[in-house]
Amino acid sequence: MKLKNKISIFSAVIRLLLLIIMWFTLSFVIKKVAYKNIENSMVEKRDKFVKNLNTSEINAFIERNDSTELYVSFSNLHSEFLQLYRSNNAMRSKDYFVDETRIVENESNEYRVLYHHFTYKNTHYVLEIGERLSEVNELLDKFHLVILLLLTATLIVSHFAQSVFIDYLLKPFQKIIDTKINLINEPELFDHSKVHTTTSDFIVLDDGLNQMMDRIQEQFKKEKQFIANVSHELLTPVSVLQNRLENLLNNESINDEGVDKIVVSLRNLDTLKRIINNLLLISRIENHQYSNFEPIDFQSLISELLADLEDRIEMKQLRVSNTVKEHFVFEGNKTLMHILIYNIVFNAIKFTPNGGSVSVSDSFEEGLYSISISDTGKGMTETQLSQIFNRFMKINLEDEGQGLGLSIVSSIANLHKIAIKVSSELNVGTTFRLIFQEVKK
Amino acid sequence: MNVLIVEDTKELAVELIDYLDKSGYVCKWVATCEEALEEVSVNQYDALLLDLGLPDGSGFDVLKSVRKAKSKMAVIVITARGELDDKINGLDLGADDYLTKPFALTELGARLYAVIRRIHGFTVNELDIHGFKIRLQDYKVSYQENAVALTKKEFDIFQYLVLNKNRVITRLQLTEHVWGDVLEVSSDSNFIDVHVRNLRKKLDKHASIEWFETVRNVGYRIIS
16 A cells, blocks of 8 residues: 555544544533533522522412422423422532423423522522523534534545645655656666655655666676677687688698588587577576567467478477467567577477477466467476576486576566466476466457 | 678688688778778778677768768678677668678678679579579579479578588588577587488489589588
């Protein structure tokens, strides 16, 4: 997951938590404040009532002197009430508040009730003042909604603001990844220009990358130079020797024995030349010096290649089947792909005894294209199989090759991101399977 | 035919001259870009053998100035593998053919012949060897108006031997010419022998071919 997304998710979660906490806290505080307000107004009413009571109403109430009688007064809409009665219970000196449900004229309502105990002329009285809570609760509900909306809005706005800001902040980083890190395997295409940023971490990262790539590029250039030098320095003397021996061969004054020696020398020179060329080829492939990739048509490549080897196939009386039929578009270096398949097919022909068979087929399996080259040749043991891609590895000593063919195959396959699976059974045959990564049909 | 050889390795130039002299070319050798540029501006050459890695610059510079002068000169670039990214690059810059070192002299001879024939539009489109006519433009061989049906490889071998007549051609040279510089083919000369045997059988039906010699242990030679 990208850093940007991780930060976004993390901050979104934090914000959501914060929102929940804020919502609960605010709800709690507002409720407290609202209740406090009601209570204060009830205390005011109590004071007013108790003051008035002393002078007028209580007299009437006392005169009746009825212990069960209640004095009750309700406001018109039952939004508040006042109740006074005698109490025989022990007196409580402190006022207290209770939330209670009262039924008034068949209407049940939630009230906040203030209990006030007092003694008047040796008689205990309880004064209850109630204030209906529904209005307050309605108000509180509205408040909650408003708070929730406000908080949500804040959350969304700040989330977007932050995303934009993070985007802006991480832009240089993204650029480093897109234009530098992703091209790290192609040192030649590397962009050495500095990424504009004021974030010191990114500057350090960018500088570090640039320095590293400078060094790699330098190394790369040196290696390329070295390869060019080696090829020139080694192949020029080989060239001189070969041409001199060729001229010598046509010199009438040389006897048969001399001619034989010249021919053997020429053959050795040829081997030397092939080894140098093959090593050069491997190192050039591994240095990514084959850059010109083009679409490759395997059907024609393979049929051309088999036509090229026709005489060998005929001479060994091999049965060859080519069932390559899928239309697979692959971008690769044509020369290298030819060498890759040629080497495998050539080996198959070489190691299959007269009258055997070689088959080339292709298929799509789980969306992956693959080409299989099978033979009914002498096969290999597990140990041999594990070493076939090593340089200078020869399966048998009579083999005329230099043991570089499959090494080249492996280098080319790596370059093209092709996986090779080899299965083999001694005296039964070998199958090479090339599995292509790109999924195109 | 005048050929200018631009090659900084003297020993190699000596061998090239030795071979080309015997094949009837008149050779001049220079070792640097500067000399090469002077030489092509003063004298008329039919062909140029151009090494790319020269002490005072790249052979490409010579090639560019030759092409700028619109001279009808056949140019074969000679280079060590690795100096060019692809064969196409050399041809793109105006070379007519391209050989990688080390190459067989007989291969050079065949290429040079083909390039000069193409560039200078020779009327000679036919090689004649003891009555056998090799038509170069359509790969046909005939003997006294009778077609000799050859496979492409047999034709290649025959033409190659005739172009290098009176020279011993080794099996290795023939193999490389017919199959190209294919990797890991190595010196499996049996295949060449089979093709040559078939070729000789086909030619022998039309006329005696004692001039088509097998050189013991070495290869083949056609005597004119």
